[in-house]
Amino acid sequence: MSEGNFPERPGEPECSYYLRTGNCYLKQNCKYHHPKNITPIEPQCPLNDKGLPLRPDQAICPHYSRFGICKSGPTCKFDHST
Incomplete structure (x- = not known):
């Protein structure tokens, strides 16, 4: 920021x-x-190197999977481990 x-x-x-x-x-x-x-x-879960949440028990974030960025940032409910 x-x-x-x-x-x-x-x-x-x-x-x-x-x-x-x-x-x-x-x-x-x-x-x-x-x-x-x-x-x-404070993050509720670990974050990846882009500051996005790692949630292996959730589905992969469709926006992150497609574009490599996430509109929701660290508050996203999806996984960003890929």
Whole structure:
């Protein structure tokens, strides 16, 4: 996550996706607040080298399998071990 790419809008509701993942695909177009100092969420499971969850008991993430990236980031419910 690189600070400065996300708008700070004090007084507006915080971007829930940004708070969960540390990322926001809308970047400057997002109407919500993106606080600079967010506390990272502790992962519930191990992460691969791209920061995506390893969940061997779940199905492979279809988006990650097809494109090599995951839209849901570390909160994805699928496996990213391939």
